Amino acid sequence: MTSLRIFFLGGLxxxxxxxSFLRPEIYIPSMLVAPIFQILLFVYIGRSAGLESDExxxxxxxxxxxxxxCIFAMTFTIGGxxxxxxxGYILVTPAPRLPLFLGxxxxxIVNGFFVAAFALVVGGLIxxxxxxxxxxxxxxxATAICAFSCTGLGLxxxxxxxxxxxxxxxxxxxxxxxxxxxxxxVPVSALPGWMQSVSxxxxxxxxxxxxxxxxxxxxxxxxxxxxxxxxxxxxxxGTVGYVLIRGAERLSLRHATLDRA
Amino acid sequence: MAESxxxxxxxxxxxxxxxxxxxxxxxxxxxxxxxxxxxxxxxFLMFRAGAGGESLVFASFGAAVMGIWSSTSTSAGSxxxxxxxxGTLELLVTAPVHFAVILLPVTIAMAAMGLYSMTATLLISxxxxxxxxxxxxxxxxxxxxxxxxxxxxxxxxxxxxSFVRYRTAWALGNLLEYPVWLVAGFLVPLALLxxxxxxxxxxxxxxxxxxxxxxxxxxxxxxPEIGLALGLGAIYLAIGVAVLETVLTGARRAGTVALx
Numbered sequence: 001m002t003s004l005r006i007f008f009l010g011g012l013x014x015x016x017x018x019x020s021f022l023r024p025e026i027y028i029p030s031m032l033v034a035p036i037f038q039i040l041l042f043v044y045i046g047r048s049a050g051l052e053s054d055e056x057x058x059x060x061x062x063x064x065x066x067x068x069x070c071i072f073a074m075t076f077t078i079g080g081x082x083x084x085x086x087x088g089y090i091l092v093t094p095a096p097r098l099p100l101f102l103g104x105x106x107x108x109i110v111n112g113f114f115v116a117a118f119a120l121v122v123g124g125l126i127x128x129x130x131x132x133x134x135x136x137x138x139x140x141x142a143t144a145i146c147a148f149s150c151t152g153l154g155l156x157x158x159x160x161x162x163x164x165x166x167x168x169x170x171x172x173x174x175x176x177x178x179x180x181x182x183x184x185x186v187p188v189s190a191l192p193g194w195m196q197s198v199s200x201x202x203x204x205x206x207x208x209x210x211x212x213x214x215x216x217x218x219x220x221x222x223x224x225x226x227x228x229x230x231x232x233x234x235x236x237x238g239t240v241g242y243v244l245i246r247g248a249e250r251l252s253l254r255h256a257t258l259d260r261a
Numbered sequence: 262m263a264e265s266x267x268x269x270x271x272x273x274x275x276x277x278x279x280x281x282x283x284x285x286x287x288x289x290x291x292x293x294x295x296x297x298x299x300x301x302x303x304x305f306l307m308f309r310a311g312a313g314g315e316s317l318v319f320a321s322f323g324a325a326v327m328g329i330w331s332s333t334s335t336s337a338g339s340x341x342x343x344x345x346x347x348g349t350l351e352l353l354v355t356a357p358v359h360f361a362v363i364l365l366p367v368t369i370a371m372a373a374m375g376l377y378s379m380t381a382t383l384l385i386s387x388x389x390x391x392x393x394x395x396x397x398x399x400x401x402x403x404x405x406x407x408x409x410x411x412x413x414x415x416x417x418x419x420x421x422x423s424f425v426r427y428r429t430a431w432a433l434g435n436l437l438e439y440p441v442w443l444v445a446g447f448l449v450p451l452a453l454l455x456x457x458x459x460x461x462x463x464x465x466x467x468x469x470x471x472x473x474x475x476x477x478x479x480x481x482x483x484x485p486e487i488g489l490a491l492g493l494g495a496i497y498l499a500i501g502v503a504v505l506e507t508v509l510t511g512a513r514r515a516g517t518v519a520l521x
Contacts, residue, residue, distance in 0.1 A: 173295060
């Protein structure tokens with residue numbers, strides 16, 4: 001029961017406390033308007049380059065933009081506590097660590113899903129793509145799975161947040177790599193071989209591919225393997241991130257460096 | 262000290278000082294280089310997979326200038342806010358030189374930081390993607406580069422003074438990054454954009470700056486574009502000074518220079 005409370009209530013309270021600065025005047029330009037312009041930018045580059053359809057770029061960029069809320073927020077769950085001088089208090093509590101850290105991921109996944117879904121709907125309406133009504137629910141599921149897997153990667157960022165000072169730089173770099181490698185804008189098959197190998201193990205690659213197939217009318221069963229792979233990648237990154245967080249926590253306690261990086 | 266040398270010295274010292282400070286910041290320095298490079302790499306991959314050829318040359322110079330705008334847009338919006346956080350805004354406002362002379366070199370230094378990114382982008386374009394970049398008019402290319410940096414810096418100055426009353430100026434500055442990349446024709450020919458977008462492109466100095474750089478590189482004669490970029494920069498500066506006067510007068514009267 002305590003673990004469930006820490007997971008749900010603790011996660012929610014933590015999200016509200018750490019992201020109280022996400023007022024509408026920040027949330028709207030950063031989370032709702034910016035992805036629309038990213039979509040438009042790549043739609044027009046795609047038209048200029050004569051590459052793929054508008055739908056390809058709308059789906060790729062809308063889903064990939066979930067990286068902003070997911071990676072930044074997860075990285076900030078550690079950095080933000082340190083900034084607010086509350087990291088030490090949290091880590092000296094006897095609270096079980098698994099619900100403590102994973103609970104923080106849940107609101108992040110929900111927010112990441114909302115941002116991507118909003119970009120998908122509004123970007124799609126502006127550019128004028130058509131998605132069959134029967135594909136809407138599976139598309140939402142694929143988007144939510146992508147938000148989940150990216151939050152797993154974000155947990156890894158949170159672990160590095162215990163070790164380094166410049167978390168904003170780290171989160172931006174992770175976003176940039178996902179932009180290049182996940183097939184959001186360049187078909188994975190058009191990437192050099194070594195880049196294709198990297199893209200195979202990154203969040204979004206399989207989810208975006210599944211979302212595109214769903215938007216083209218494929219039933220959920222046809223993309224189940226892609227979505228399962230996406231979930232597995234999220235679980236692996238999340239597990240590695242959690243283990244590293246525990247390791248970094250022990251390291252920082254041993255060296256008394258919890259409040260500095 | 263006579264007024265002109267004092268202004269020139271303040272501009273030069275301010276530019277050098279802020280450039281040094283930014284090169285030591287991993288956010289402004291390292292990320293300032295990497296961030297536009299991510300987008301440039303995607304664009305190169307897209308053009309290589311698609312149209313290729315001449316479009317890669319077009320994209321290379323456009324992608325190179327993206328960094329100049331990025332380093333300005335993300336930082337200039339909150340330039341005055343940052344001084345406020347540091348507790349130095351009141352001191353700067355009460356300094357004997359006009360505050361515009363203090364702020365302008367800050368935003369030009371931000372734009373100049375983009376030159377690192379520009380160099381990196383051109384090197385990657387040449388040596389990773391094998392784009393055969395022309396440099397037909399080296400002298401006018403250098404002038405076009407300076408004109409682009411100065412005019413984008415002046416645009417940053419206008420952003421800085423326009424957003425001063427907004428606590429969340431950084432979010433507005435960030436928001437302007439993608440639209441200007443698109444509307445100024447960095448990676449997409451303006452002819453592909455809807456007609457109603459053109460007037461917005463024409464009043465943006467980066468549009469003429471990137472055009473000038475492309476013309477100089479390909480030997481097309483960049484001087485009209487250089488003139489337009491600098492002219493627009495001067496207009497931004499004049500509007501910025503007028504806005505600054507209004508904002509500062511109001512803030513002094515209300516005693517709210519340090520508040521927003």
